[in-house]
Amino acid sequence: MELVDNSSSILHYASEADIDAIYKSHQREKNTLRSSTIKYRLNLIRSIEVYLRDPKMIKQLTNAVQLDFNKHPSETELTEIIPTISHIKEIKSKLKGWLTPKRNYIPLVHLGLSAQTVYEPKGATLIISPWNYPFFLAVYPMLYAIAAGCTVVLKPSEMTKHTSKFLEKMVKACLPEDQYTVVHGGIPETTYLLNKKWDHIFFTGSPAVGKIVMQAASKNLTSVSLELGGKSPCVVDETVSIKSTASKLAWGKLINAGQTCIAPDYVLVHKSKQAELVNELKQSIEKMYGDDPSSSTSFARIITKKHAQRQGNLIQDALEKGATLAYGGTYDVASQYVEPTILTNVTMDMQIMQEEIFGPLLPILAYEEKQETLDIIHSFDKPLSFYLCTSSKQTMKYYTEHTSSGGMVINEFILGAAIPSVPFGGVNHSGIGKAFGFHGLIEFSNEKPVVKRNFMTISFAYPPYTDAKAKLMKWIKRFV
Numbered sequence: 001m002e003l004v005d006n007s008s009s010i011l012h013y014a015s016e017a018d019i020d021a022i023y024k025s026h027q028r029e030k031n032t033l034r035s036s037t038i039k040y041r042l043n044l045i046r047s048i049e050v051y052l053r054d055p056k057m058i059k060q061l062t063n064a065v066q067l068d069f070n071k072h073p074s075e076t077e078l079t080e081i082i083p084t085i086s087h088i089k090e091i092k093s094k095l096k097g098w099l100t101p102k103r104n105y106i107p108l109v110h111l112g113l114s115a116q117t118v119y120e121p122k123g124a125t126l127i128i129s130p131w132n133y134p135f136f137l138a139v140y141p142m143l144y145a146i147a148a149g150c151t152v153v154l155k156p157s158e159m160t161k162h163t164s165k166f167l168e169k170m171v172k173a174c175l176p177e178d179q180y181t182v183v184h185g186g187i188p189e190t191t192y193l194l195n196k197k198w199d200h201i202f203f204t205g206s207p208a209v210g211k212i213v214m215q216a217a218s219k220n221l222t223s224v225s226l227e228l229g230g231k232s233p234c235v236v237d238e239t240v241s242i243k244s245t246a247s248k249l250a251w252g253k254l255i256n257a258g259q260t261c262i263a264p265d266y267v268l269v270h271k272s273k274q275a276e277l278v279n280e281l282k283q284s285i286e287k288m289y290g291d292d293p294s295s296s297t298s299f300a301r302i303i304t305k306k307h308a309q310r311q312g313n314l315i316q317d318a319l320e321k322g323a324t325l326a327y328g329g330t331y332d333v334a335s336q337y338v339e340p341t342i343l344t345n346v347t348m349d350m351q352i353m354q355e356e357i358f359g360p361l362l363p364i365l366a367y368e369e370k371q372e373t374l375d376i377i378h379s380f381d382k383p384l385s386f387y388l389c390t391s392s393k394q395t396m397k398y399y400t401e402h403t404s405s406g407g408m409v410i411n412e413f414i415l416g417a418a419i420p421s422v423p424f425g426g427v428n429h430s431g432i433g434k435a436f437g438f439h440g441l442i443e444f445s446n447e448k449p450v451v452k453r454n455f456m457t458i459s460f461a462y463p464p465y466t467d468a469k470a471k472l473m474k475w476i477k478r479f480v
């Protein structure tokens, strides 16, 4: 298929004066939006939906993502457009209920008071998004910010320039520019943005940059949502069907050429099943991408030559340190192609076991006792996702109780992030805060309790504290 470069190819990076002007208008507009109606917010969200349901726009978007890193249009539909529309649907059907003030229970001891929690917009927000799902990861937080009544400056990734250009066009066409603005830029522009005083920052990207964002936010005590990454493990035990596991695992690892924050990073397989798993994985890979994935239009490329070289270095380092190449292993930096690769006999001193892989390389380690898997998992920071493949209920309970991760998915891959009502996010090093559904709305809202005196008073408890009051306190305690 011939790709048409509809973008002007070069993003216009914002100057400091541009950013100052945008910031000023958002500071003003955040107060307008504070009292905006649900109807107003939903209309904005609907206009994005209409835009995205237009076949012409879908074509432009899939075209843009393909130009950025050769991702097949069907994969863009599956991983960028369908999830975005799912979140729009979720918000449209639930926003009224979410924003309805919730009455709080009042114990007898506080007779005469009432309380309700209202959801006010945090205000002017900054969203910074990564390149790996360049459309969805930029738009979905913005949908929740709109729903909450916040303004948004969206800083998409500078690496996926065609998609970022599309985002700019879509936001301009669907949303008021003085409230919702796409700002393009690299590190200097993002740093300048981060130095402003925001009411909330929503960042998706690497833990290293997450720390920079949190440090900048701390200067103003700005709240942050950090959607980060890490090494998400996958345990395959001896009770599960290896054929079906391998097919799901190969898909979960290789979608987007492994450049997925929740991709299974490494596999811990029961020793008795390792050979079968490797064999089934090879067959699953060939079923999806043929025996030469470099000629498959279904297999994405690595985002930059530098990132492709990094994958190559990880393979070389593992082989030099004694890993066995069970499948694949070739790469071509010039065309940003890295072959789906399986490595066995992997040890913890290899680079591939020391950093998030973020590419189509799958190290496999064999275990005999469950404790060995925990020793490895616990040697890393808490991951974004934990994958377990087993048919044993006892084993499910064991790992649920013995591991900590942002989320856990059993006998499936990736789809833990596909359900708009299920909280999504990391824990500690893999992230702070949960997004999606009501949780997404809350990230952009202040849950404000409004407590009201309707009748009575507690003046009987005011000083001076006499003996009679001491007795009264003892009596009141019985009602607490």
Ligand code: NAD
Pocket (backbone or CB within 6 Å): 128, 129, 130, 131, 132, 133, 137, 155, 156, 157, 158, 185, 186, 187, 190, 191, 204, 205, 206, 207, 208, 209, 210, 212, 226, 227, 228, 229, 230, 260, 261, 262, 356, 358, 384, 425, 426, 431
């Ligand atoms: P990144 O952290 O390099 O970049 C993310 C954003 O931060 C980009 O917009 C970039 O311009 C900006 N940025 C980069 N360096 C900066 C700096 N020094 N100061 C200020 N801003 C800076 O991440 P990436 O390479 O785009 O994405 C890959 C990482 O993101 C992986 O670690 C992956 O696991 C993680 N990720 C997490 C999720 C999630 O939802 N949890 C989703 C996708 C990716």
